[in-house]
Amino acid sequence: MTSPEPSRFTLDHRLPAGHFDRELRADARAGLTATPKVLPPKWFYDERGSALFDEITRLPEYxxxxxxxxxxxxxxxxxxxxxxxxxxxxxxxxxxxxxxxxxxxxxxxxxxxxxxxxxxxxxxxxxxxxxxxxxxxxxxxxxxxxxxxxxxxxxxxxxxxxxxxxxxxxxxxxxxxxxxxxxxxxxxxxxxxxxxxxxxxVKDPQTLIRAYDDSRGITAEFNRNVLHVLNEGLDADFQPDTFQHRAVWNPEEERMEMRLRSRTAQSVKLPAAGLTADFAEGEELLTEISVKxxxxxxxxxxxxxxxxxxxxxxxxxxxxxxxxxxxxx
Known part of the structure; x- marks a missing residue:
């Protein structure tokens, strides 16, 4: 694909048709059946997630x-x-x-x-x-x-x-x-x-935790946005408010981890992925690592x-x- 000014700007689309749908299904199947459960952070960034992250970059803690x-x-x-x-x-x-x-x-x-x-x-x-x-x-x-x-x-x-x-x-x-x-x-x-x-x-863990768990709760909404993406893309029935945002410093790996903790025992259906994901009360889903x-x-x-x-x-x-x-x- 090219713009009306091909000598000035070109756009080469190298991802095959249906790429994101296939990737989302594959990542959900692999990550939500793993122990512990995990999802890649790339799924934060739909239009809403990108707007939330832009807001995060302007927060005093970040x-x-x-x-x-x-x-x-x-x-x-x-x-x-x-x-x-x-x-x-x-x-x-x-x-x-x-x-x-x-x-x-x-x-x-x-x-x-x-x-x-x-x-x-x-x-x-x-x-x-x-x-x-x-x-x-x-x-x-x-x-x-x-x-x-x-x-x-x-x-x-x-x-x-x-x-x-x-x-x-x-x-x-x-x-x-x-x-x-x-x-x-x-x-x-x-x-x-x-x-x-x-x-x-690597720095003081409290500085890091504040950067990933801001006082306004914007990062928490950003974290939970991955559940909205799964709902939209896979016809899932996640209830995002039943998951608590957690920002954890992992000293062994020297990295921040963003997790979502299920507030209750629940089963989530993801029909487009052919999957039901069972969460125990307190079970966590790892949504991002950020190595320092x-x-x-x-x-x-x-x-x-x-x-x-x-x-x-x-x-x-x-x-x-x-x-x-x-x-x-």
Missing amino acids: YLTRAEREILHARAAGIARLTGARSLAELGSGTSEKTRVLLDALTAAGTLERYAPVDVSPAPLREAGAALRTAYPALRITATVADFEHDLTLPRDPAPVLVAFLGSTLGNLDTPRRAAFFTALRAALRPGDSLLLGADL FRRDRLTAELADGGFTLTEWWTDTAARYALLLATPTP
Whole structure:
């Protein structure tokens, strides 16, 4: 699919027809029959969930977005100078709002020719394309609808390429999935290319818990939204108010976990998945992990995946890191 200005903006839809319906059924069957029960966090993000998350990023307790933005504003010009990127690829780009600091810096440096956002949803990519064509009239935008964990589509030219993976989305991947991601990404990059990665850091557990269990209850509604998605997509009969939001620090894995705890024993029917899920009173459903990192741990994971850490920046409170890495020869 292309816009009326194919030379300026293209949208390549690489997900097959019916992809989300099949994935939702498969994830529900696998996750709700597992012990403990689990669902991938990608199902938070229907239109309502995306709006709730946008609201979360503005909450006083949720420091991550502000910390990353602080680092980007301080370091974007240096990132442009260090990478000399002619192509910027962004994984999980959404509406690309947070990327404008990078786009501005690379444009000011005179190198950027192409922006290649990747997301599983076409709507934010179209929205971004419309806005960015106006803001950056010389920029070629080649958007791709894809699941980067299974179909890592990156531009090959013009080189060098800078891949941005921001928002601490890396933390939603467990250790094996992070290893697979780094290995696949390294295989897609060439000498001279770079990776810009956002990572939330290990810190006081109470600060973390507040960030995932805000005083207004917005994160609780966001968490329960996955049950609305299952109701809508699978004709399920979840009663979201019968589940309590829980934000738990897992010290062994050094990660935050979002869970939904059943307030009562109940059976939930999901006809479109051919499934009935039984919950005991107090039984929990794991809906998201958010791994927090230490520099030595992340440096080692990058090295194992074929990357060399070249720069490590934090916000002034040292809560969050933005790092630059290059493919190891």
